[in-house]
Amino acid sequence: MAKLTFKTDNCKGCGLCVNACPKGVLSLAADKINKKGHHPVEAVAPEKCIGCAFCATMCPDCIIKVEK
Amino acid sequence: MVIFDKPHALADVPLHYCPGCTHGIIHRLVAEVIDELGIEGKTVGIAPVGCSVMAYNYFNCDMIEAAHGRAPAVATGVKRALPENIVFTYQGDGDLASIGMAETVHSAARNENITVIFINNAIYGMTGGQMAPTSLPGQITQTSPYGRDVNHCGYPIKICEMLSTLDGPEYVARVAVNNVKNVRAAKKAIKKAFENQVNGLGFSLVEVISSCPTNWGLTPEKALEWVESKMIPYYPLGVYKDRHADSNE
Numbered sequence: 032m033a034k035l036t037f038k039t040d041n042c043k044g045c046g047l048c049v050n051a052c053p054k055g056v057l058s059l060a061a062d063k064i065n066k067k068g069h070h071p072v073e074a075v076a077p078e079k080c081i082g083c084a085f086c087a088t089m090c091p092d093c094i095i096k097v098e099k
Numbered sequence: 100m101v102i103f104d105k106p107h108a109l110a111d112v113p114l115h116y117c118p119g120c121t122h123g124i125i126h127r128l129v130a131e132v133i134d135e136l137g138i139e140g141k142t143v144g145i146a147p148v149g150c151s152v153m154a155y156n157y158f159n160c161d162m163i164e165a166a167h168g169r170a171p172a173v174a175t176g177v178k179r180a181l182p183e184n185i186v187f188t189y190q191g192d193g194d195l196a197s198i199g200m201a202e203t204v205h206s207a208a209r210n211e212n213i214t215v216i217f218i219n220n221a222i223y224g225m226t227g228g229q230m231a232p233t234s235l236p237g238q239i240t241q242t243s244p245y246g247r248d249v250n251h252c253g254y255p256i257k258i259c260e261m262l263s264t265l266d267g268p269e270y271v272a273r274v275a276v277n278n279v280k281n282v283r284a285a286k287k288a289i290k291k292a293f294e295n296q297v298n299g300l301g302f303s304l305v306e307v308i309s310s311c312p313t314n315w316g317l318t319p320e321k322a323l324e325w326v327e328s329k330m331i332p333y334y335p336l337g338v339y340k341d342r343h344a345d346s347n348e
Contacts (some may be wrong), residue, residue: 033102043321045119045312051279069118084103085279091123092114097103 033082035074038094044069048095054079060094084097108133108142108268113140115153119319120265121276121309122150122218124306126157128282129189129216132290135161136297142185143177145170147199150224171206176214185236185296187214192233193223196256200232203258203304210267210301214292217258220309221330232256235333239312259306263339269301271340275308277326281336300343308334317333 035056042065049057049072058075065071072094074080087095105111109130116122133139142160146152148167155162165173170188178186195203195217207215217297222240223229230240230247233255237246270292274285285307292303308330310322317325337342 034307041113043118047319047323050320064326067113082102087103088279089124089281091120093109093123093127095103095107096101096105099100099303 032078033080034098035077035080035086036098037072037074039071039073040066041092041094042069042071043067043092044071045091046072047089047091048072051085051089053083053085054081056080067075102297106130107225108139110157110159112156114157116150117313119310119312119322120150120224121220121307123217124276124282125216125285125307126154127310128276128286128289129187130158131286132293133158135290136185136293137171138185138297139291141183143181143186145174145177145186147188147190147194148225149194151189151191151218152197152225154189157272162325163230164259168194168197168203170199170210171202171215171284172212172217173208175206175211176261178211180213185214187296189216190218191224192217192219192221192231194228196232196258200256204265205208207229207262207271207302207304208265210269212296212301213303214296215302215304215306216292217306218309219258219306219319219334220311222311222312222314224314228311233258235329245330257334259304259334262304268304268340269300269342270295270303270338271306272304272338273306273308273334273336274334275326275331277310277323277331279307282338295343306334308336335337
């Protein structure tokens with residue numbers, strides 16, 4: 032299982048990472064708001080992460096760090 | 100083991116771009132290439148006027164802000180004065196394909212040994228979504244509310260096709276950043292454009308088909324679909340000119 036770390040306060044909630052993830056690991060947190068006022072991304076199924084880094088590749092704000 | 104992290108050449112600050120704007124992806128690709136080639140200490144970037152006007156805040160290498168459209172002229176001066184340094188420009192379509200067309204064409208014709216990253220999102224982003232030289236026929240913008248009428252406004256300018264007819268440029272390619280596969284291909288092209296300069300081969304331009312969710316009036320996801328369904332058919336991806344294509348294989 033890979034480990035995802037988010038710079039949550041830099042997230043703009045665009046959702047490009049959510050669409051890029053082939054395993055449905057990510058979701059925008061409907062019940063949270065970050066410092067910028069966006070619903071930030073969170074890993075709702077971190078155990079499914081395969082470390083492909085598709086999310087980080089598509090993130091325009093470079094907030095995702097992927098480790099394995 | 101770290102699989103993916105922010106490149107060192109990209110400053111650790113929040114970007115001012117709208118949610119889902121692919122400028123951030125392209126900034127990161129440029130920074131990754133600077134890291135991989137180990138040239139951060141001797142790279143000089145030239146920022147444009149447009150949405151990416153504050154690109155000087157986002158790269159850790161030296162940056163210069165040029166007047167609107169004049170980035171290739173400034174880059175020419177820097178490169179000729181400091182030929183050992185690596186000089187790149189980062190320009191949008193309103194900057195490069197409109198007011199800066201003369202500088203672009205002539206620096207390509209002179210085969211200046213610089214790298215140009217050209218972001219084409221078919222609209223003027225910073226000023227609120229006016230029609231750009233690259234806006235598609237029929238595209239609705241602030242200044243073409245009924246769609247771009249080619250009988251009145253003319254046709255979009257295809258920069259890669261146009262520059263590839265010149266004898267000057269070394270490398271001209273068009274890529275997109277609408278999905279993971281294209282982002283990886285875009286990075287390869289950007290890396291080649293920088294390597295060409297390191298190897299002294301001459302003018303390299305990479306046109307990156309980008310999105311503008313805010314001014315297109317689409318969600319970030321729909322904007323990338325629009326890139327796939329509308330932009331790429333009009334602006335086909337590929338390498339338009341590569342004078343040393345055979346020797347690189």
